[in-house]
Amino acid sequence: MPNLPPATPGMPLAEVDTPALIVDLDAFERNLKKMAGFVAKAGVRLRPHAKTHKSPVIGLKQMQLGAVGLCCQKVSEAEAMVEGGIPDVYVSNEVVGARKLDRLAALAHQARVMVAVDNEAAVEALGTAARKAGVTLRVLVEIDVGANRCGVPPGAPAVELAERVGREQGLVFAGLQSYQGRAQHLRSLAERKDAIGQAIAWTGDTVTALKRAGLECEVVGGAGTGTFEIEGASGVYNELQAGSYVFMDADYARNLKADGSRFDTFEHALFVHATVMSTPVRDRAVIDAGLKAFTFECGMPEVKGLAGALYERPSDEHGGLNLVACNERPKLGDKILLIPPHCDPTVNLHDWYIGVRGMGTGAARVESIWPVAARGAVF
């Protein structure tokens, strides 16, 4: 059932079959090092999110550069990471349902496992699963710091739930999950600083209230690629969970830095390779990558290296290239690179990463082929 890879090692990029998920290995490695350098300087830990890459190969590279473990968003994603050799996984999400809880607890026989909670009944169910499996699970209490998604309110409700965790045999209270997802794509730095400033204040107050109740936060976790510098410098957060920085996508690149220029701290390292399959009229080409090669909730892919060309009107297996403002006219069979609008769900559509060395040179070649091991791991 898994699809065959669209390339073999050593193959020139131009020969890779399409659509394929291409990693620019040079840019990717620079992104990993840049983030590792940042957290080292800031004196915080990095626990990058595996929901972006779904690959223990990439996770191990992050750990070699100092990451303390990985975040996962689902139990099955955590299983795939542990199978691939990651020794420390945190499901930064609520896990509900006996079947999932049993799997999570079983995983703690093989790796260090941590999980988030935001509900008393969930604490009880988690404790039951831990005791049944004979393991101890570390638990972060999730607080809602403005994302309006999951989480209990900061302050007293968080303290109450932390105390509830502490009373549950098989569980250990380990700290706070405090992610402000809504702030990640606020375009100006001022807006992001405002939103994260509020999150930091609420989180800091909750840490203090917990301390007053005799509860220490070993972990105060949160942050994404859009805001990690702010949480990293806060003195409140000690574990950053950014994921997209490894690849970057078109959406994150629309964020702005302090001076109003585009957020280019990290480089685009992920592309979809596509073929021109039809050139019906002068100003339109059709490529073989549509709704099953990208996801579109963050807009359209950007066309690399074909100035003025706009991707438009995706259907299941087609994408249009509007060439009205482009001086070039790609020919039938030409290969095109596109920057995904949103990297996480786009990666989840593909079975293989095709790692290419020397992108942008005439000698770009396939160096590595890595499975997207946790693709479709939604359970």
Add this chain to the structure above:
Amino acid sequence: MPNLPPATPGMPLAEVDTPALIVDLDAFERNLKKMAGFVAKAGVRLRPHAKTHKSPVIGLKQMQLGAVGLCCQKVSEAEAMVEGGIPDVYVSNEVVGARKLDRLAALAHQARVMVAVDNEAAVEALGTAARKAGVTLRVLVEIDVGANRCGVPPGAPAVELAERVGREQGLVFAGLQSYQGRAQHLRSLAERKDAIGQAIAWTGDTVTALKRAGLECEVVGGAGTGTFEIEGASGVYNELQAGSYVFMDADYARNLKADGSRFDTFEHALFVHATVMSTPVRDRAVIDAGLKAFTFECGMPEVKGLAGALYERPSDEHGGLNLVACNERPKLGDKILLIPPHCDPTVNLHDWYIGVRGMGTGAARVESIWPVAARGAVF
């Protein structure tokens, strides 16, 4: 690497792990029979599109009810159908690139294979691949009847390309591919009739022009779930390619019939099963199905059986349920069924169909578990 199925046969629906892709087998079978009845009455052939279901199990059920074969959109999708026992596949799309063409030609050793073209250079490449493999490929010339995607213009350019096909050793001209994709979701029947009326006129003229040039169209193929009744009654089209009718989705259900009521010719037979994983405030629940369980290019999923509840704000692994207008308050762990906005790319996210018998009764149970065999088959 393939994920384990979220259910076992015999299991009550309520126990199926989430998110899971559920097929209401009773509604699904009624949809299959309804379409089979329509084409029998209209005196046209049905070659349903496998890009919707990506499953030879479902394809064989369609063939048992009279379908002449399947449409596929990619060579690898066609391979998966032939592996699963489908004896007649048509790649209703342009295939570009030597690697793909060699695979397509090789497939003709195992099944009856047909493919679309819209370019002279593509005809030459296809002929080369056919001769190299020692096979004969049947070819439809794609004409653009208003979709503004692929295809040559109707009339003389189509005749010219058909003659070019006829001169290429290893290829046989078999007719026209004439799909008006843009008409499928025009909401009023009058708009759809206008658009398809134009497509029928262009297609009919082209059939006549071909006949004058001594070329017979064995196949005049096109139509989708939004318009098949119009092409079916045209006297011009003889092979309908609808796919979504097997499942229906929220987007197709927004189409209107002649009397202005919703298009309910087919029933919703495909659902995503999700779990309430957080109930942070009174008017909001959070479920475990987001951007990796549905695709969102056609809007939001619809919540089944929870009047007034609105799905909103998906993130990678979360979906919000806005309960402001809903009288019920789902509890932590409750299971919810949702209708996908767009069935084709949503199916492509999942590894398994969980077939349930007796949906809507207290005795809903898992009857069958089918792999989404061509999931991710983008090559």
